[in-house]
Amino acid sequence: LSPAAKDVESQLTDAAKGDRVALARLLSTVERGGEAARALAALAYREPPPYSIGITGAPGAGKSTLTDRLITTVRAGWPAEGEGDVEPVHQVAVLAVDPSSPFSGGAILGDRVRMQDHATDPSVFIRSMATRGHLGGLALAVPDAVRVLGAVGVPLAIVETVGVGQMEVEVASATDTTVVVVTPGWGDSMQANKAGLLEVADIFVINKADRPGAREARRDLEQMLDLSSVSSLPRDGWRPPVVETVASDGAGVDRLWVEIARHRGHLVAGGVLERARAGRLEQELRRVLVARLLHRVEEIGAGDDYREALQAVVEGRLDPYGASERLLAPVLPPAPPPGGRAGGS
Amino acid sequence: LSPAAKDVESQLTDAAKGDRVALARLLSTVERGGEAARALAALAYREPPPYSIGITGAPGAGKSTLTDRLITTVRAGWPAEGEGDVEPVHQVAVLAVDPSSPFSGGAILGDRVRMQDHATDPSVFIRSMATRGHLGGLALAVPDAVRVLGAVGVPLAIVETVGVGQMEVEVASATDTTVVVVTPGWGDSMQANKAGLLEVADIFVINKADRPGAREARRDLEQMLDLSSVSSLPRDGWRPPVVETVASDGAGVDRLWVEIARHRGHLVAGGVLERARAGRLEQELRRVLVARLLHRVEEIGAGDDYREALQAVVEGRLDPYGASERLLAPVLPPAPPPGGRAGGS
Numbered sequence: 001l002s003p004a005a006k007d008v009e010s011q012l013t014d015a016a017k018g019d020r021v022a023l024a025r026l027l028s029t030v031e032r033g034g035e036a037a038r039a040l041a042a043l044a045y046r047e048p049p050p051y052s053i054g055i056t057g058a059p060g061a062g063k064s065t066l067t068d069r070l071i072t073t074v075r076a077g078w079p080a081e082g083e084g085d086v087e088p089v090h091q092v093a094v095l096a097v098d099p100s101s102p103f104s105g106g107a108i109l110g111d112r113v114r115m116q117d118h119a120t121d122p123s124v125f126i127r128s129m130a131t132r133g134h135l136g137g138l139a140l141a142v143p144d145a146v147r148v149l150g151a152v153g154v155p156l157a158i159v160e161t162v163g164v165g166q167m168e169v170e171v172a173s174a175t176d177t178t179v180v181v182v183t184p185g186w187g188d189s190m191q192a193n194k195a196g197l198l199e200v201a202d203i204f205v206i207n208k209a210d211r212p213g214a215r216e217a218r219r220d221l222e223q224m225l226d227l228s229s230v231s232s233l234p235r236d237g238w239r240p241p242v243v244e245t246v247a248s249d250g251a252g253v254d255r256l257w258v259e260i261a262r263h264r265g266h267l268v269a270g271g272v273l274e275r276a277r278a279g280r281l282e283q284e285l286r287r288v289l290v291a292r293l294l295h296r297v298e299e300i301g302a303g304d305d306y307r308e309a310l311q312a313v314v315e316g317r318l319d320p321y322g323a324s325e326r327l328l329a330p331v332l333p334p335a336p337p338p339g340g341r342a343g344g345s
Numbered sequence: 346l347s348p349a350a351k352d353v354e355s356q357l358t359d360a361a362k363g364d365r366v367a368l369a370r371l372l373s374t375v376e377r378g379g380e381a382a383r384a385l386a387a388l389a390y391r392e393p394p395p396y397s398i399g400i401t402g403a404p405g406a407g408k409s410t411l412t413d414r415l416i417t418t419v420r421a422g423w424p425a426e427g428e429g430d431v432e433p434v435h436q437v438a439v440l441a442v443d444p445s446s447p448f449s450g451g452a453i454l455g456d457r458v459r460m461q462d463h464a465t466d467p468s469v470f471i472r473s474m475a476t477r478g479h480l481g482g483l484a485l486a487v488p489d490a491v492r493v494l495g496a497v498g499v500p501l502a503i504v505e506t507v508g509v510g511q512m513e514v515e516v517a518s519a520t521d522t523t524v525v526v527v528t529p530g531w532g533d534s535m536q537a538n539k540a541g542l543l544e545v546a547d548i549f550v551i552n553k554a555d556r557p558g559a560r561e562a563r564r565d566l567e568q569m570l571d572l573s574s575v576s577s578l579p580r581d582g583w584r585p586p587v588v589e590t591v592a593s594d595g596a597g598v599d600r601l602w603v604e605i606a607r608h609r610g611h612l613v614a615g616g617v618l619e620r621a622r623a624g625r626l627e628q629e630l631r632r633v634l635v636a637r638l639l640h641r642v643e644e645i646g647a648g649d650d651y652r653e654a655l656q657a658v659v660e661g662r663l664d665p666y667g668a669s670e671r672l673l674a675p676v677l678p679p680a681p682p683p684g685g686r687a688g689g690s
Contacts, residue, residue, distance in 0.1 A: 038666050045664035140665075278659045285655055288669040289645060293638035300634060310630055314623045319390030320485075321383050324633040 005039035012043060015152040020125060023152055027095075027127055030144045041144055047151040049277065050093070053260060054172035055160040056200075057181030062207040065247040066181060066256075067094060067160050071118055073257045074156060078264075093125040093154045095145055097171050098162045099138055125154070136291035142171045143284055164197065173200035174280055176273065177263045179256070181205045182221070184213030198224055201240045203259050209244035209252065218242055236272045238263065300327050350384035357388060360497040365470060368497055372440075372472055375489045386489055392496040394622065395438070398605060399517035400505040401545075402526030407552040410592040411526060411601075412439060412505050416463055418602045419501060423609075438470040438499045440490055442516050443507045444483055470499070481636035487516045488629055509542065518545035519625055521618065522608045524601070526550045527566070529558030543569055546585050548604050554589035554597065563587055581617045583608065645672050 001009070008029060014022035029036045057063050077088040118124040129138065129145060142159060149157045159175055161168035172178055180201035206217050221242050241259050245252030267273035300306050309326055312318035318326075346354070353374060359367035374381045400408050422433040463469040474483065474490060487504060494502045504520055506513035517523055525546035551562050566587050586604050590597030612618035645651050654671055657663035663671075 041664040041666050045658065046661050048661070278655075281658050281665065282655055285658060285665045285668050286642065286646065288665045289642045289672065290639065292669055292673060293642060294635065297631065297634045297638060301631065310623075310627055313390065313626050313630060316391050316393070319386040320626065320630045320633045321386050323630050324637055327634065328637060 002035070002039065004036040005042075008036055008040040009043060012040075012148075012151060018122065020122070023125060023148075024127065026148050026152070027129070027145050030141055030148060031129060033141075037144070040148065044144070044147040044151040047147070049147055049150040050154050050157040051264060052146050052157045052159060052175035052177075054175035054178040055158060055181060056164055056169055056172035056178070056197075057205075057207075058183075058186065059163050061181045061183050061186070062247045063160055063162075063181050064096075066205065066207055066245060066253070067096075067158055068118075069247050069250050069253040070158065070257065071124055072250075073253050075121075075123065079254075079258045079261045089156045091123045091125065091154045092156045092158065093149045094127065094158045094160060095142060095149075096126070096128040096160050096162075097138060097142055097168065098128060098130055099165065099167045099171075125149075136287050138167060138171055139174075140284065140287055140291065143174055143280070146175075166196075169196055169200055174283070176267060176276070177202045177260050179203045179205055179260070181207050182217060183208045184211045184217045186217060194224065198228055202238065202263050203256070204240055204242045205252075205256060206242060206244045207247050210246050214244060218244070236266075236270060238266055347380070347384065349381040350387075353381055353385040354388060357385075357493075357496060363467065365467070368470060368493075369472065371493050371497070372474070372490050375486055375493060376474060378486075382489070385493065389489070389492040389496040392492070394492055394495040395499050395502040396609060397491050397502045397504060397520035397522075399520035399523040400503060400526060401509055401514055401517035401523070401542075402550075402552075403528075403531065404508050406526045406528050406531070407592045408505055408507075408526050409441075411550065411552055411590060411598070412441075412503055413463075414592050414595050414598040415503065415602065416469055417595075418598050420466075420468065424599075424603050424606045434501050436468045436470065436499045437501045437503065438494045439472065439503045439505060440487060440494075441471070441473040441505050441507075442483060442487055442513065443473060443475055444510065444512045444516075470494075481632050483512060483516055484519070485629065485632055485636065488519055488625070491520075511541075514541055514545055519628070521612060521621070522547045522605050524548045524550055524605070526552050527562060528553045529556045529562045531562060539569065543573055547583065547608050548601070549585055549587045550597075550601060551587060551589045552592050555591050559589060563589070581611075581615060583611055 008026065011022040011026050011029075015026055026040060029040055055063050055067055071092055071094065074089050074092050118126060129142060146157050146159065157175075159172055161172045178200050180197045180203070182204065184206065186206075204221050206214055206221070208214075225239060225242075241262075243252055243256045243259055245256060247253065264273075267276065305327060309318065309323040313320055313323050353371065356367040356371050356374075360371055371385060374385055400412055402408050416437055416439065419434050419437050463471065474487060491502050491504065502520075504517055506517045523545050525542050525548070527542075527549065529551065531551075549566050551559055551566070553559075570584060570587075586607075588597055588601045588604055590601060592598065609618075612621065650672060654663065654668040658665055658668050
């Protein structure tokens, strides 16, 4: 074992015993990328993942407050509607993801302060994540972090993003249950993203449902869902429910938790959970492949051979395809025989 | 020389003598990609490029009509304002690019019909281009096609795109002079793209300037340009002029041609043209590198090794980084030593 691998192995052992500092270090290692993160991933992906919930929605929709309330609700355990069988969730971890922020770890992110309510609860772990050195960025770092949480025995992970940018929706939807939070009047502000959000949502929340326009927002969502079920999105028979909440006073949050549990039951019962997780792992693998190859292009672009080849192209002695072949010769097999479509052009 | 290379070489000779069928075949070769396109690029990039003009703008802005009028104006030669020195443009080629269309070549694209006015003029060559098999898509196929035009002696190429999608703006802006066409009232419809268009425009045209709102459109554009000169876009001292046209009756098109000539003079005088072309060639080279490596990921993803590695990841025997390393081992050097940031994570 390399020194880096030994370090992460002992940190994993400590974190599994409840050492929060060790867990925080592990997540910093994920963010930083590099050899230690590589060693950590090799260990973390051997263990089963936690159940993961993604929460996304426009800034100001009240996601943090909702997450805050949800933590309290979640701690009472998975609801078993009508059966009274409550299995406690002994730990919950929240990853608050902000692609635009250079801060992470100990940084206090605006209304993250609110979550400090849970700061003294040893069963709640809250952590913000931002882009650092991880190859492939947050789209790979966050799934890795979720696997680390699983590897240290955390049974439930909530991934919350600050907004609905492409990266944020991607990150939040790479979870078992994706919750999209809207507010009354959301239609106007998120017009452009509607289709994308519809595609990823397993559950819709209309937060601030005590404000005017909640009824219209629900009608709007239900109509969208009617249309999408006609066009048969690959939903495995699940129609995303619409839950109304007022996160500021906690109204509706129990209902949200029940719907999350219902969605989990749906996934587990039909074998959908396994298939969906396998599909996400394939996406991750492809992302890693692309990231490593793009990284290689960057390395190539920084070399002397590249400068020379580019100069030859600029001077008309070589075309870009010939230059590419020359530069990639050490790392890619030669161009296919004449007639092949996979060729250099 | 391979048979494919011999074919394209003789077609280049024929096209240079004015054989339009040979030229059409060469452009089809570019679109198709593969070995013949590769051989063609190797020859075409040896010759100097034509002067290229990109025309982009929202659908319905009147780009085709404008291009149609511009062809007539251009045929009178480059304007030499105040000097009366007119050098004829003996040939002009138009590439009408539609990323969403599967049609190309002989296909009649809506108002392309109008351009049939020039169909009998041997000095005008009009051709639509769409995505086919070219690795890297239109972003590489169009620059290749422009170089082919240069290689057969066409001195002026106009690249017109149907809309202002990301790919279309990219394609139209990979030219010496980029013309962005707007209409009165454009601000509302293109809000999201304004910044991107401002960045690429060398000349703004307000077409349909006889309609209400032309003055507001100009004020809007000039304000944007004022702001951008404060933020000092890398414009080499060029402030994009705003030209008003009514393409349907030809008003203002002479002025547009004068501004294109003025921009060309600016580029040539300061050595900017050479630098800009070198920069575009570097972009092309990077695109080719990325396209070839992504193509490699696709090939990998279609293989048995990939299926096996993915299965190992799904079963928790391997992590995505380990799987990636295994799959890339034949084509990429092993991971850097411990501590390196460029590592596998």
